[in-house]
Amino acid sequence: MEKAGKKPFGFYVCSMAFVLERFSFYSAKWLIAVFLVAKIADGGLGIEPGDAAKMTANLVAFTYLAPIIGGYLSDKVFGARYLVPIGMILMGAGYLVGWQANSTGMVNLMIILLSLGTGLFKCQTNAITGRLFDDPGELDGAFSTQYSFVNVGAFLGTTIIGLLVGFKGYSFCFLVIAIVMFVNAIFFIYGWRFLGDTGKKPFKIAENKEEKKVEVKEEKVPLTTIEKKRIGAIVLVSIFSIIFWVLWYLAYMPVYYYWGGDNGAANWMIGNFTIPTAWFDSLNAFMCIALGPVLGKLWSTLAKRPKGDLSMFKKTSLGMMLMGLSYVIFALADISRGNNLAPIAWIIAMGVVLSTGEMVFSPLGNSFIAKFSPPRLLTGMMSIWVLAVFFAGKSYGYLYAYTLKFDFAKAYLVIAAIAIVAGIILWGLDKKLNSLVEEEEEVEVIA
Secondary structure, eight states, rough: OOOOOOHHHEEEEEEEEHHHHHHHHHHHHHHHHHHSOOOOOGTTTOOOOHHHHHHHHHHHHHHHHHHHHHHHHHHHHHHHHHHHHHHHHHHHHHHHHHHHOOOHHHHHHHHHHHHHHHHHHHHHHHHHTTTTSSSSGHHHHHHHHHHHHHHHHHHHHHHHHHHHHHHHHHHHHHHHHHHHHHHHHHHHHHHGGGGGTTSSSOOHHHHOOOHHHHHHHHHHHHOOOOHHHHHHHHHHHHHHHHHHHHHHTTTTHHHIIIIISSOOEEEEEEETTEETTTHHHHHHHHHHHHHHHHHHHHHHHHTTTOOOOOHHHHHHHHHHHHHHHHHHHHHHHHHTTSSSSSSSHHHHHHHHHHHHHHHHGGSSSHHHHHHHHHGHHHHHHHHHHHHHHHHHHHHHHHHHHHTTOHHHHHHHHHHHHHEEEEEEHHHHHHHHHHHHSOOOOOOOOOO
């Protein structure tokens, strides 16, 4: 569908859909967290931070679980292009509930609508993007570019809404992001004309029947030894993924509730300007945009060495150790401040290290599953990965509530130690994991 060296315009339709959706979603992720704990007099609900963290965690968890339902529908029932705007409308409706929310019940209803909407939007938009390219070799670059669009949306959303909430309040900001989603739905429907026939029919129905027959026949073939080893590796690294993403999401809770807020432990003032805690999210999005080409260049340079690039498992172990270092910074900030407010530089430093760890760890994602999963079990292996992130999302709120029982610095030093030890273990397992996923070299016998 695309011309050589040029992306189809439909790709940009899907990418802009992600910009506007992520604009709203990441704004809402922060808005819900601070709205729940804000004083009733300030337009919030005034609930305890521990309970607020659990509710916010539900948003993250179920927006990872719901796409399994959406994927089934687009595979077998409806064309993906029709599900995408329906998902946007559901998300917009959820934000409208947030606009009028005056109870935790309404917030929970908003989270349900956002989860269902994300389930219809996210995977389907990715699937459409993947089918717009005739050359599979173009996909890595296309999805890398689209990831930049995602982070641009997240950066713009949290930066703008973080400022706007101080002037117009929480309810108005929920209304703004609802309108953004409705505009997004209209834009995407208009963009159907640039998608060709992609997503008009369920993906399984659109596939060649002969290919289906081959797939059914292949499913009856027993798994090979290397396939069994790869399944084991996928399950093992999924456990490390749970640890990483639990701690990644957890990091935002103390930023909102301990370091920020009315009685926060950090100084968020620059002159007379109060930095919104949402800008911690903006920092992450900015770092992801900035670090992408930098790390790409680094890995390319390392690959030219005689011993080659670092393995995927070593990179991800470094990401885990950087995660631990970010928590060390949290603990040191609390220890060094004494009875004073910590300088905002500590929070910025933590955010930079956290984001660097994320970008180093990210190769362990869906590309790992896609590369090493047995083809006939790809959906099942993807489900394991999704369930791992769901479990991580569901857990971090309870973990944060538990940390509130202890001294801040001590609790976060323990968490740092867990992350660093996990990274060391993963580094030590590098050879073993590589032996599980790589084909054994054939030895030629010369007569």
